Amino acid sequence: MKKLTFSFISPERPIVQNQEADFVALPAFEGEMGVLPGHVNSVVILMPGFVRFKNNGEEKEFAIIDGFAEVFKDHIDVFASEASLSEEKQSEEQKQRLERAKKALSSQDADIDIELAEIQLKTQILKMKMKKRKM
Structure with missing residues (x-):
């Protein structure tokens, strides 16, 4: 059976490089x-959601906030501004970011960037959903 070559890159690091895949699902x-x-x-x-790829029956899943994918006949490259592997533990820093985003959204301070706070909140909620799905 033919395979795709799958790569997944975020600004922080390459997450997957040239992995074989039978199928890739994207949150388009x-x-x-x-x-x-x-x-x-x-x-x-790409929209906030989960990127999944399967190879020989094994599935991996990543949470993303946004990005884009280049799809070709035999390979796919996914570029995400922020991504989290399902196996990664939620760090204390991520929990603190969630709390800061919630506080910023509930604040009446005119200097708060509401759009940025909403994005940060969505990011942290998506990461928490990812953890719950794997438990």
């Missing part, structure tokens, strides 16, 4: 998008 702007070998070439805008 229009809804979840499945990619199989031989898929039509495209560029896909």
Whole structure:
């Protein structure tokens, strides 16, 4: 059976490099998008959600906030501004970020960047959902 080559890159680090995959699911702007070998070439805008890839029955999952994917017949490259592997533990720093984002959104301070606080809150909530899904 044909395979895709899958790479997943974030600004912090490459998360997956040239991994074989039978199937990749993306949280696309229009809804979840499945990619199989031989898929039509495209560029896909990614929304907050989960990127999943399967290889030989084993599935891995990542939480992302946003990004894009370049899809080709035989490979797919995913670029995310922030990503979290399902196996990664939620750090104390991530918990503190969640609390800061909640406080910023509930604050009446005019100097608070509401849009940034909302993004940070969504990021931390998504990471927490990822942890709960794996428990």
